[in-house]
Amino acid sequence: APNPAHILGGRDDEQQEDVCGRDCITGIVAGVIGLNGGISLITSPEYARTIQSYAVDADGGAYPPPFYIEEIDKKGIGLRANRSIAKGEALMARAPTLVAQTDAIVELEVAVRDMMYDVALKRLSKKRRDGFFAQMGRDVQDKITTNSFEFFVPGAEETGSRHLAAYPDIAKFNHDCRPNVHYRITNMTITAVAARDIQQGEELAISYIDIFLPSKKRKERIQNWGFECACALCQGPKNETIASDKRLRRIEKLKTDLNDFKEIKVTAETGAEYAALHEEEGLHAHLGSAYTRAALNFALFGDEERSREYARKAAEELSIEKGPESGDAQAMRALAENPRAHWTWGKRRKLEK
């Protein structure tokens, strides 16, 4: 039977309100839930319960903020460093203002969806609502499309459910194809971290797309977002774009070879070359997985010393990228501790014989 669509909760009062009765939506349930006085949800009661159980950090990160807002050439507003920032520094941690189940906003009738947005936004405090409306975009839907981040909420469906979240402060970061800031979403708190050492005066930027794509494909993706990329790589000299595309192709090829376990197409050094290409290309926010591949490849060839060296580097990067307690960072700490005990130990060397 179709589920009722309702507005659940008020600011902190948890009362329910029916929005459109029992049968206006088939298949999905949608509702709006006020949480902690400042987060509105448009989702099913099941996901709402999970989301409500999340601990949130609404106002974390470096204080005073190591950046200021400024008009940036060809990009609208953006953030600029007001001091030098060390790699790994947490710049900002924020809870979302508005969370909407992706399927719900796609499947809902536009009029119902807009009514839900309306109710959800009215429930926010004025400051948080103003923050939402200050984001770039023609209307509520466009603001969500232009500025939101996606995260998954585990649930009955195998993959959980995708949710779009608005983080107006984080939405001030512009895009760069070689970003100096990395973000991660834990439950639904987003944390922006310096992906490398940053100098005073540099613009702070994250990436909106897959930055392993070659220049042409990146351009297409960015066009889908509705703008032309004004980052240094995209606007830089042609020979640099060609050199960058060549490195990206080599990275792709080495990744395929390193992942091949049926046939040995690599040497112990291939992983190190793979990681060095990431460094050269300025793929700072992806060094964790690059060092991980290198560490595992050295372990596969039974090189204890170098496996440890790269596992240590991987653990350091993964602590920034995924958090110090993430499973990936812990796995690399374990490998650094004792490569000989790892399941990969010597496997490629044995194959070679």
Ligand SMILES: C[S@@+](CC[C@H](N)C(=O)[O-])C[C@H]1O[C@@H](n2cnc3c(N)ncnc32)[C@H](O)[C@@H]1O
């Ligand atoms: C999430 S907002 C970022 C903040 C935005 N600049 C503003 O003024 O609110 C995304 C929008 O910023 C602009 N933008 C972000 N990165 C850009 C880039 N690398 N080149 C040109 N425009 C960019 C585009 O208009 C894009 O749709």
